[in-house]
Amino acid sequence: MSDWVFERDAIRAFRFVRCGFDPATGVARLVYAFDDGPELVETVTLPGAPFALDDARAAAAERALQLLHLIAGVSYYKAAVPAEIRIEGYAIDADTATLLDAVYLNGLGEFAYRNGLDLRGRIRFPHLDDAAAPAPVLGLREHALVAIGGGKDSLVSIEALRAEGVAQTVTWIGGSQLIAACAAHTGLPTFNIGRQLAPQLFDLNRQGAWNGHIPVTAVNSAIIAFAAVVLGVDQVVFSNERSASYGSIIPGTGEVNHQWSKGWAFESAFGAHLQSHVAADLQYYSLLRPLSELAVARQFAKTDRYDAHFSSCNRNFHILGERPTSRWCGVCPKCHFVFLALAPFVPKLRLVGIVGRNLLDDPAQTAGFDALLEYQDHKPFECVGEGRESRAAMAALAQRPEWREDALVARFAREIAPQLHADGLRIEPLLVLDEEQRIPAALWERLRDRFAA
Numbered sequence: 001m002s003d004w005v006f007e008r009d010a011i012r013a014f015r016f017v018r019c020g021f022d023p024a025t026g027v028a029r030l031v032y033a034f035d036d037g038p039e040l041v042e043t044v045t046l047p048g049a050p051f052a053l054d055d056a057r058a059a060a061a062e063r064a065l066q067l068l069h070l071i072a073g074v075s076y077y078k079a080a081v082p083a084e085i086r087i088e089g090y091a092i093d094a095d096t097a098t099l100l101d102a103v104y105l106n107g108l109g110e111f112a113y114r115n116g117l118d119l120r121g122r123i124r125f126p127h128l129d130d131a132a133a134p135a136p137v138l139g140l141r142e143h144a145l146v147a148i149g150g151g152k153d154s155l156v157s158i159e160a161l162r163a164e165g166v167a168q169t170v171t172w173i174g175g176s177q178l179i180a181a182c183a184a185h186t187g188l189p190t191f192n193i194g195r196q197l198a199p200q201l202f203d204l205n206r207q208g209a210w211n212g213h214i215p216v217t218a219v220n221s222a223i224i225a226f227a228a229v230v231l232g233v234d235q236v237v238f239s240n241e242r243s244a245s246y247g248s249i250i251p252g253t254g255e256v257n258h259q260w261s262k263g264w265a266f267e268s269a270f271g272a273h274l275q276s277h278v279a280a281d282l283q284y285y286s287l288l289r290p291l292s293e294l295a296v297a298r299q300f301a302k303t304d305r306y307d308a309h310f311s312s313c314n315r316n317f318h319i320l321g322e323r324p325t326s327r328w329c330g331v332c333p334k335c336h337f338v339f340l341a342l343a344p345f346v347p348k349l350r351l352v353g354i355v356g357r358n359l360l361d362d363p364a365q366t367a368g369f370d371a372l373l374e375y376q377d378h379k380p381f382e383c384v385g386e387g388r389e390s391r392a393a394m395a396a397l398a399q400r401p402e403w404r405e406d407a408l409v410a411r412f413a414r415e416i417a418p419q420l421h422a423d424g425l426r427i428e429p430l431l432v433l434d435e436e437q438r439i440p441a442a443l444w445e446r447l448r449d450r451f452a453a
């Protein structure tokens with residue numbers, strides 16, 4: 001890393017140096033730096049090059065690339081969180097700055113909390129006073145790039161879109177074999193985007209950089225939106241459920257949402273921004289926004305097509321280090337939650353077969369399930385449903401002969417449920433669909449009945 005020394009607390013500025021895309025190779029380069037330190041270069045590679053773009057689409061691709069550059073910078077900015085942010089080579093308007101201020105502040109909420117940092121008032125993207133010209137209609141082809149993450153949620157979306165006859169390409173970022181296997185198992189066209197973080201980020205981490213969670217869904221969304229413009233298609237579909245909009249309530253701090261960029265605040269702001277600043281006919285939406293985690297679990301239970309392939313356990317998705325030998329580690333909050341959320345809807349034998357064991361009959365996992373229930377702990381910083389969903393799922397299992405003898409279900413019925421109001425333990429109200437979403441109206445009309453049952 002040359003002679004430059006990373007002194008985290010002495011760094012003054014984070015620089016967005018430049019970004020560029022080569023349609024001949026499909027490689028986008030996103031370049032950043034701290035002060036006058038070495039360039040940090042992240043690459044994003046779209047398969048299928050060369051790409052031929054007419055002038056209007058090339059201009060829109062440039063706008064989408066700049067948005068990606070700005071959002072993906074969060075991985076590097078976090079290493080030092082300097083007071084100044086500089087954008088070189090292009091300029092942004094006030095709307096774009098407002099979006100970025102929100103993505104960085106809220107998306108780094110867990111990072112800031114865990115590191116004892118207060119980023120409020122610190123993150124200010126510089127901007128011009130003039131508003132950008134409204135983005136034009138590009139005449140994009142009707143086709144959906146559907147993000148797949150290897151877990152249950154995106155598979156529910158993919159099957160719903162298939163049933164409704166929506167043309168889709170299953171799209172993912174990175175080299176996960178697990179996601180590739182799930183994608184292949186859909187039997188649909190696939191699109192695997194390469195992403196390499198600047199390797200120096202890991203050196204900075206070793207040298208004492210601030211480190212922690214980043215809003216990875218915002219980054220993935222910006223990558224796929226850029227790909228949609230390059231490919232000339234009109235929809236980017238994610239599978240973020242309603243429950244993702246609710247964070248963990250931390251005594252003395254308030255709400256901290258690990259999943260902020262999976263929430264409605266990000267989806268609504270980012271989707272509107274793409275239409276006003278990138279292409280007026282580019283639609284970004286989450287197909288599962290009207291559903292709670294329990295409602296998604298109910299949908300997933302309807303098919304066993306992916307049982308031997310999918311996993312919701314995030315330990316499968318580390319960039320560095322060893323991958324788990326089993327698809328489900330069985331001890332992390334996501335394994336706990338997905339087991340609990342599926343249990344009311346999936347036959348017990350099938351569920352134990354998927355995860356490899358019965359997590360609800362293992363007293364060693366008591367603390368993990370207590371956190372999900374928000375019992376003597378807060379909801380874990382993970383992609384898990386609301387506490388009321390976990391409590392309602394447990395309460396339902398406590399009524400089922402096949403589950404109620406299991407150690408953690410029996411303990412819930414004996415020790416926790418008596419302290420709770422019975423009305424708050426009903427599953428049915430949590431399965432009601434929400435109308436706060438941005439799914440194209442005609443599609444939602446067709447989907448509503450499917451998701452209501």
Ligand SMILES: CC(=O)N[C@H]1[C@@H](OP(=O)(O)OP(=O)(O)OC[C@H]2O[C@@H](n3ccc(=O)[nH]c3=O)[C@H](O)[C@@H]2O)O[C@H](CO)[C@@H](O)[C@@H]1O[C@H](C)C(=O)N[C@@H](C)C(=O)N[C@@H](CCC(=O)O)C(=O)O
Pocket residue numbers: 074075076197205211212213214215216217218219258259260261262314315316317318319320382383384
């Ligand atoms: C796989 C995972 O859960 N990783 C989180 C973990 O990182 P760790 O160091 O254990 O491993 P790596 O993921 O290999 O990361 C190495 C370093 O690189 C940084 N980094 C990674 C990706 C990126 O886009 N930018 C980065 O800067 C990372 O910070 C490491 O220093 O712990 C980290 C700290 O808490 C998390 O940030 C890692 O989370 C990944 C970014 C990740 O992809 N996580 C998803 C599985 C995830 O958490 N999804 C959320 C969605 C949240 C959202 O708002 O988008 C969810 O499903 O709830």
Ligand SMILES: Nc1ncnc2c1ncn2[C@@H]1O[C@H](COP(=O)(O)OP(=O)(O)OP(=O)(O)O)[C@@H](O)[C@H]1O
Pocket residue numbers: 147148149150151152153154155171172173174179217220237238239240262311312313338383
């Ligand atoms: N590597 C990836 N590439 C593209 N999209 C991704 C990737 N990882 C996650 N996503 C998308 O981000 C969103 C949130 O991911 P999340 O992990 O919650 O979903 P999932 O993997 O489909 O299901 P589960 O909640 O069971 O893990 C989903 O829309 C998912 O498709």
